[in-house]
Amino acid sequence: MTLTEQSFQESPPPLSELAKADMDNTGGKEKAAHPSMARTGALVPKQQATGRLIMHSMAMFGREFCYAVEAAFVTPVLLSVGLPKNLYSLVWLISPILGFVLQPVVGSASDHCACSWGRRRPYILGLGIIMLVGMALYLNGDEMISAFIGERDKQRTWAIVITMLGVVLFDFAADFIDGPIKAYLFDVCSHQDKERGLHYHALFTGLGGALGYLTGAVDWGETVLGYSLTSEFQVIFLLSALVFLICLIVHLRSIPEVPLRYGNEETKLLLEVTEPYKYSSIEEIKNGYLSCTDLNATNKPKKDTDASCSEVRTEMIL
Numbered sequence: 669m670t671l672t673e674q675s676f677q678e679s680p681p682p683l684s685e686l687a688k689a690d691m692d693n694t695g696g697k698e699k700a701a702h703p704s705m706a707r708t709g710a711l712v713p714k715q716q717a718t719g720r721l722i723m724h725s726m727a728m729f730g731r732e733f734c735y736a737v738e739a740a741f742v743t744p745v746l747l748s749v750g751l752p753k754n755l756y757s758l759v760w761l762i763s764p765i766l767g768f769v770l771q772p773v774v775g776s777a778s779d780h781c782a783c784s785w786g787r788r789r790p791y792i793l794g795l796g797i798i799m800l801v802g803m804a805l806y807l808n809g810d811e812m813i814s815a816f817i818g819e820r821d822k823q824r825t826w827a828i829v830i831t832m833l834g835v836v837l838f839d840f841a842a843d844f845i846d847g848p849i850k851a852y853l854f855d856v857c858s859h860q861d862k863e864r865g866l867h868y869h870a871l872f873t874g875l876g877g878a879l880g881y882l883t884g885a886v887d888w889g890e891t892v893l894g895y896s897l898t899s900e901f902q903v904i905f906l907l908s909a910l911v912f913l914i915c916l917i918v919h920l921r922s923i924p925e926v927p928l929r930y931g932n933e934e935t936k937l938l939l940e941v942t943e944p945y946k947y948s949s950i951e952e953i954k955n956g957y958l959s960c961t962d963l964n965a966t967n968k969p970k971k972d973t974d975a976s977c978s979e980v981r982t983e984m985i986l
Contacts (some may be wrong), residue, residue, distance in 0.1 A: 686882025716861045718925060725868040727792065727849050729876035730915030734799060735842055737908045742806065745901060749810055757834050763839035771844060773809060778848060786925025788852035795848070796916045798841035800909055805834025807905040811898060826949040851918075856923045883907060938979035 746756065774791065781787040805812075809830035817823050853865045888894045888903040897903055 713804040714858070716857055716865075718864075720923050721857075721861065721865045721868050721920050722872075724853060725867060725919075726735070726915040726922075727796075727845070727919035728869045729872040730912040730919075731799075731842055731845060731849075731914075732837075732873045732876035733880040733883075734803060734908050734912050736804075736877045737884060737904060738803075738835075738838060738842075740881060740884025741901065741904060745806055745831060746835075749831050751828050752830070755828075755832070759835050760839070762836045763843065766828045767839050767843055770840075771847070775847060778851070780928070782928050784927050786852075787928055788848045789920050789925060791848045792845060792852065793920060795841045795845040796912070798837055802834045802836070802838025802841060803905055803908055804913075806838060806937065807834070807908075808956045809834055810933070811902070852923075852925070856925055857918075867872070880908075904969050906925065911952070 746759070751759075778787055778791045781790060783790050798866045812826045813823050813830060817826060849869075853869070856863055857865055883904070887900075889900040891903070893903045893906070894900055897906070
């Protein structure tokens with residue numbers, strides 16, 4: 669039996685050399701990818717420090733603190749203004765209806781917001797202001813109406829209207845603000861930081877609720893602030909507003925956002941990035957992030973479709 673090997677005229681290189689050459693080739697492609705990534709503005713989310721994630725979680729602390737204060741004081745407030753019992757359920761019904769109608773609209777607007785400050789933080793700030801306005805109305809509505817209206821019957825009617833409006837605004841904003849806060853966390857953090865951030869959110873949510881209910885258990889009318897102000901409800905509003913403002917400011921200063929690109933700049937970015945890389949969705953390009961998994965996947969060398977041309981041709985002569 670005679671064996672002829674046409675393609676084995678030269679001995680193949682060792683496997684170690686082939687592996688080294690493949691690694692050098694892959695490394696060179698990865699190095700070439702980074703300048704393109706810098707040119708197009710695509711960034712991989714870096715790992716966030718623990719302090720930044722704690723700062724980001726302060727919004728949940730302030731929100732839950734105010735929520736607990738409302739749960740503790742809203743019933744005494746509604747009773748004090750003379751709200752009829754058949755309207756109690758109406759107060760709690762309006763806010764979910766507003767959220768059902770407006771939340772998809774505002775959420776879509778947030779996804780396409782091109783503000784230089786980011787996509788989520790402008791809406792978080794706006795909802796935080798609505799929460800403060802709602803607290804001011806339902807905790808101080810009776811005193812506000814008494815300062816402007818002298819007639820007793822009109823005072824009662826308008827006090828009920830203003831208090832109900834404050835409860836509805838506060839509940840709507842407090843329920844709604846949770847979505848942008850979570851989206852803000854997901855936009856600026858890697859997968860590992862998202863898990864850590866959600867853990868801190870849960871921790872500070874529970875802590876804020878506990879302190880809020882504890883605040884409601886104190887008799888503030890017998891304190892220095894109670895004697896300085898006209899009612900206990902004003903003391904509660906002052907403390908709640910101060911806690912929420914501090915938490916909101918810390919949250920908004922926690923992690924910078926990448927502004928969303930639109931127009932010609934976004935089109936140019938899309939063309940430049942999608943030529944050398946493949947993306948699973950356009951959202952990754954809009955957010956300015958490049959997935960490490962996608963980067964590694966696109967850097968893999970393509971298989972040779974003409975492998976049959978380099979196969980060993982063997983003739984066996986019996």
